Amino acid sequence: MEYRDNFNPTISDEDVFTEIKKERESIGYYNLPFTDTTLFKEYAKNVKQSNIVVIGIGGSTLGTYAIYKFLKHSRDLSKKLFFLETTDPIDIKSKIEAIDLQDTLFIVISKSGTTIETLSIFKYINSLIKCDKHNTVVVTESDSKLKSYADANDMVSFEIPKNVGGRFSVFSAVGLLPLAIVGIDIDELLRGTQKVYNDFFEQKEFYSRILKKARFLVEYKYNFNINVVFSYSSRLEGFNKWYIQLWGESLGKVDINATRQGLTPIGIIGPIDQHSFLQLIVEGRRDKTVTVIKVDNFDNDLKIPDIELEGLEELNYLNNIAFSDLINKQADATIESINNLGDIPCDVITIDGVCESAIAALMYEYELLTSLCAKFMYIDAYNQPGVEAGKIILKKKLETN
Amino acid sequence: MEYRDNFNPTISDEDVFTEIKKERESIGYYNLPFTDTTLFKEYAKNVKQSNIVVIGIGGSTLGTYAIYKFLKHSRDLSKKLFFLETTDPIDIKSKIEAIDLQDTLFIVISKSGTTIETLSIFKYINSLIKCDKHNTVVVTESDSKLKSYADANDMVSFEIPKNVGGRFSVFSAVGLLPLAIVGIDIDELLRGTQKVYNDFFEQKEFYSRILKKARFLVEYKYNFNINVVFSYSSRLEGFNKWYIQLWGESLGKVDINATRQGLTPIGIIGPIDQHSFLQLIVEGRRDKTVTVIKVDNFDNDLKIPDIELEGLEELNYLNNIAFSDLINKQADATIESINNLGDIPCDVITIDGVCESAIAALMYEYELLTSLCAKFMYIDAYNQPGVEAGKIILKKKLETN
Numbered sequence: 115m116e117y118r119d120n121f122n123p124t125i126s127d128e129d130v131f132t133e134i135k136k137e138r139e140s141i142g143y144y145n146l147p148f149t150d151t152t153l154f155k156e157y158a159k160n161v162k163q164s165n166i167v168v169i170g171i172g173g174s175t176l177g178t179y180a181i182y183k184f185l186k187h188s189r190d191l192s193k194k195l196f197f198l199e200t201t202d203p204i205d206i207k208s209k210i211e212a213i214d215l216q217d218t219l220f221i222v223i224s225k226s227g228t229t230i231e232t233l234s235i236f237k238y239i240n241s242l243i244k245c246d247k248h249n250t251v252v253v254t255e256s257d258s259k260l261k262s263y264a265d266a267n268d269m270v271s272f273e274i275p276k277n278v279g280g281r282f283s284v285f286s287a288v289g290l291l292p293l294a295i296v297g298i299d300i301d302e303l304l305r306g307t308q309k310v311y312n313d314f315f316e317q318k319e320f321y322s323r324i325l326k327k328a329r330f331l332v333e334y335k336y337n338f339n340i341n342v343v344f345s346y347s348s349r350l351e352g353f354n355k356w357y358i359q360l361w362g363e364s365l366g367k368v369d370i371n372a373t374r375q376g377l378t379p380i381g382i383i384g385p386i387d388q389h390s391f392l393q394l395i396v397e398g399r400r401d402k403t404v405t406v407i408k409v410d411n412f413d414n415d416l417k418i419p420d421i422e423l424e425g426l427e428e429l430n431y432l433n434n435i436a437f438s439d440l441i442n443k444q445a446d447a448t449i450e451s452i453n454n455l456g457d458i459p460c461d462v463i464t465i466d467g468v469c470e471s472a473i474a475a476l477m478y479e480y481e482l483l484t485s486l487c488a489k490f491m492y493i494d495a496y497n498q499p500g501v502e503a504g505k506i507i508l509k510k511k512l513e514t515n
Numbered sequence: 516m517e518y519r520d521n522f523n524p525t526i527s528d529e530d531v532f533t534e535i536k537k538e539r540e541s542i543g544y545y546n547l548p549f550t551d552t553t554l555f556k557e558y559a560k561n562v563k564q565s566n567i568v569v570i571g572i573g574g575s576t577l578g579t580y581a582i583y584k585f586l587k588h589s590r591d592l593s594k595k596l597f598f599l600e601t602t603d604p605i606d607i608k609s610k611i612e613a614i615d616l617q618d619t620l621f622i623v624i625s626k627s628g629t630t631i632e633t634l635s636i637f638k639y640i641n642s643l644i645k646c647d648k649h650n651t652v653v654v655t656e657s658d659s660k661l662k663s664y665a666d667a668n669d670m671v672s673f674e675i676p677k678n679v680g681g682r683f684s685v686f687s688a689v690g691l692l693p694l695a696i697v698g699i700d701i702d703e704l705l706r707g708t709q710k711v712y713n714d715f716f717e718q719k720e721f722y723s724r725i726l727k728k729a730r731f732l733v734e735y736k737y738n739f740n741i742n743v744v745f746s747y748s749s750r751l752e753g754f755n756k757w758y759i760q761l762w763g764e765s766l767g768k769v770d771i772n773a774t775r776q777g778l779t780p781i782g783i784i785g786p787i788d789q790h791s792f793l794q795l796i797v798e799g800r801r802d803k804t805v806t807v808i809k810v811d812n813f814d815n816d817l818k819i820p821d822i823e824l825e826g827l828e829e830l831n832y833l834n835n836i837a838f839s840d841l842i843n844k845q846a847d848a849t850i851e852s853i854n855n856l857g858d859i860p861c862d863v864i865t866i867d868g869v870c871e872s873a874i875a876a877l878m879y880e881y882e883l884l885t886s887l888c889a890k891f892m893y894i895d896a897y898n899q900p901g902v903e904a905g906k907i908i909l910k911k912k913l914e915t916n
């Protein structure tokens with residue numbers, strides 16, 4: 115009798131790097147920084163409508179929303195972007211009532227081409243306005259039913275490559291098309307991702323720090339099963355949501371040893387959640403890591419005026435402080451108070467400013483971090499078998515309606 | 516030598532009930548269902564402005580936002596409600612640009628009266644428009660600096676009782692004043708809370724089930740340190756945020772045995788987060804309980820039209836289904852798929868409809884549940900000592916500016 119095993123072996127940085135380079139050949143998102151943007155920009159140039167409505171859900175909207183929400187008040191955008199993503203009837207009705215459908219381009223995005231939420235909403239839109247090649251464009255896989263629909267109706271369609279998963283698809287047509295149409299500089303987005311790509315694959319300093327972080331998060335996964343991203347700008351609220359999907363859906367898996375894995379993502383906003391979640395971080399159980407994200411330059415000179423309010427004179431020390439200074443000092447105070455505790459793992463990412471390259475670099479960094487954690491956890495980051503059972507149950511419920 | 520101890524003893528349902536009844540004498544939120552609403556309604560009647568801007572953060576805004584967000588599309592409201600709650604300069608600027616300040620009532624809400632975010636924003640508003648008794652009202656403690664300011668300027672002020680904590684204050688002036696002004700039926704809100712109050716304190720069936728739930732969550736706190744609220748309506752997004760503050764800030768504490776406690780709240784929205792967080796619930800580590808919240812009656816007849824789209828004929832089975840049916844069947848499918856797994860604690864709350872009493876009852880139930888969990892955990896649900904250190908550090912950083 116002979117028996118050998120090594121269960122979850124420790125994997126070296128070099129082995130991980132080798133595997134990631136191998137994975138780069140088959141997993142599409144790695145190479146999206148080098149997407150040819152010509153077709154998106156050309157299409158965008160000819161869009162006449164003022165309103166752009168993305169119909170999609172999950173990976174088809176979250177990344178686009180993250181970038182749009184981050185930049186929209188800092189760019190002089192020519193068009194407005196809306197998202198129809200849920201089956202909540204009150205949500206659909208109230209959003210549609212606020213949009214002039216006659217002056218709207220619909221972008222229907224579904225990788226599989228048959229996403230129930232997306233197609234239900236699109237059918238509903240069809241009952242309100244004629245959808246044709248003049249006001250509808252499709253983003254889907256090359257051989258989906260939605261592609262057949264587009265072809266049958268002579269509509270323009272853009273492809274989501276089969277090897278690009280929804281939650282990793284923001285730098286494909288899924289994100290680049292709607293963002294180009296509303297006036298975001300998509301080449302600048304890609305430049306942000308290219309920098310991160312090169313720093314990683316050329317094994318610059320970034321390579322070491324992100325590997326160290328992934329290794330830490332996975333090695334201490336039983337101590338710290340919750341990873342809090344604490345973003346100090348309301349503009350990062352969309353990024354937080356995107357992170358939650360990326361992290362939760364990629365890392366919540368059964369590993370090669372049939373053991374359940376999963377790191378739980380939480381996204382909070384500073385300073386708002388100092389008045390909420392921070393108490394739990396500081397005094398609660400030590401089951402969380404904290405990543406604080408700061409914006410170095412808000413490019414905004416709003417400041418607290420030099421005004422004294424009778425009865426509130428003790429707050430005069432706030433006078434003349436710029437709000438961008440205040441929020442960053444609030445972040446620093448939170449970081450210092452967490453680090454003073456000594457037993458909460460905490461790191462700080464400071465992005466340069468409210469610009470395309472900064473948000474794109476942050477997102478691409480998180481995609482790489484997710485892939486690395488998955489490698490250390492011996493799981494497949496790119497599938498989502500756990501949600502299939504619910505879909506089958508739903509279909510049965512609906513068909514026997 | 517003698518030694519006796521009993522560490523965390525098990526506490527009986529009756530003992531908890533006795534303690535809660537005792538606590539009711541000193542902790543103010545318990546009795547808010549019986550608040551006299553006359554003054555709020557009278558004040559509301561005389562408000563001429565079309566825009567209502569609440570300046571506040573955390574407990575001063577989250578509950579009001581939760582109720583407003585839930586109801587605003589289902590009520591014919593006469594005024595619009597906005598919240599200025601963060602120091603993010605881009606957020607402040609973009610929100611203020613969208614509001615006609617000449618036609619705005621400002622409600623400045625701060626329990627302590629010196630909340631940095633709130634007063635910084637209010638100072639800024641003062642540099643844009645003259646704030647006086649005609650356009651500004653204050654909600655604060657009876658002896659705060661903000662109260663002195665209001666008195667000095669002859670402004671109306673409403674009191675937050677000292678024994679009502681911010682995160683438990685939604686059914687005091689904090690929530691009732693702004694909600695009454697925009698046209699929400701605040702008496703109906705209170706009727707919803709009174710029903711829950713009576714069911715609990717008269718030990719009806721609800722009493723047993725909520726005690727059972729609290730006991731379960733605390734007894735299994737080391738197995739399931741994460742409590743997911745999965746709300747099947749986008750209208751409950753504000754409720755989720757409110758829940759996160761209530762749960763995190765109340766239960767993240769050091770207990771009487773000097774042991775760190777804390778149950779981590781997560782709020783997600785269905786069906787959107789079926790395409791995100793659900794994978795982690797289903798296949799990830801068994802460290803989560805799930806509470807699904809459904810809305811029984813959306814009072815909305817939007818449905819998927821009887822339309823066939825060429826190429827997409829296989830989706831014809833969706834035709835004629837009401838969206839309210841679809842979203843509830845999606846919830847049911849998720850519940851069934853989770854329950855089929857057999858090892859994820861899951862309960863389902865179905866609220867009656869999109870109405871005042873339903874949301875208020877849900878919120879009051881969660882307040883009681885929080886108090887019960889705190890009792891089982893031997894912690895004080897009503898303080899937040901963990902955030903003080905950061906405030907002191909911040910003040911130093913700002914004063915040496």
